[in-house]
Amino acid sequence: MKKLVSVFAMLAILFFVAAIPAQAQINSAVATVPLQLSVPEFLSISILSGSPQVFPSGGGNANTPLVVSANWNFGQARHLSYLAYFTSSNGLSGTATGFPVPTGNFNLGSSAQNGQIGNGGPCGQSIQTINNSFPQMVTPPSAAGNQNVCPLIFDGAEPSGVGSVTSTLSLSVNLPANTPVDSYTGTLSLAASAL
């Protein structure tokens, strides 16, 4: 008897389920939303080596190897200027020699190979390509308070997208024998901007 009841119950369930009218599936229209993603452009300079060690001493000659990297993310081709220069605020009678380039790895493309160095700048050097080494002898001014500027101008490059340039800068300071160490001050500046 119980078995018969359960069979009828199952049949009843099937009957009611089958009696439910089938509903047609209604698909909504596909909505599209334009997705805009913009990565902000930026320009940065990084010091890849540690603090430079310069220990000029009386009659000494110290070198400062410094590995620096300029990095950029441009949304369009831009005219990049990258400078490194050394300034001394006190009146040294010695000489400072800057050896900015040799280049490390360039991924600027062929158009970037026509950089120039100090077009008639304070160091009086002529235009050279960035692939050349260019020892620059600079005589600091005799009067205190003047600036001794020796620029490396890496200009004319027109990179776009993400890129970087790594350079090894070497600042050589040669002081006369009678210059006390604590009288020496100077700043190595690294500047970058893009038109």
Place this chain on the structure above:
Amino acid sequence: MHRAILILVLILPTAALGQRIGPISQDFGHGKANGSVTITNQQLTPLAVSLSSFQFVVKDGQKQTITTEPGVSVKLAQTSLKIPPKQSRILDAEVICPQGCNVEISAAMLSPGMRTPSGVQIRLILGSIFYVAPANESGKDRRKKVLIAGNVKP
């Protein structure tokens, strides 16, 4: 392989000394610019930033700095600021030049860690440019127009 890892380990702690600026340039019209510049301190120590501005022209394929012309006004919300480690600061700037002008906001950054015992210090300088069109023009493609006029590939 071990050498590469060693080099990477040596570089990583110091690579964070980089500083960043953005946007690289902005176009404004009608002789007036109200913009902002974001400076990011990517290092692990506070960063002192000194801000200045200068006017320039693009001529014969080169950027040439000029003395500020009469009628040109540049107002920076701050001329110096200190940015905590791994943070950014937004600097507001207003430029007014009815005849049109190109102004670079220059951020000079001195890091306390980048100074040698003998006094040589390292200064990083990054620039952000405002291209401002004259009062009777819109700022659309202002940069492009300036560069073309200056014989620079836009």
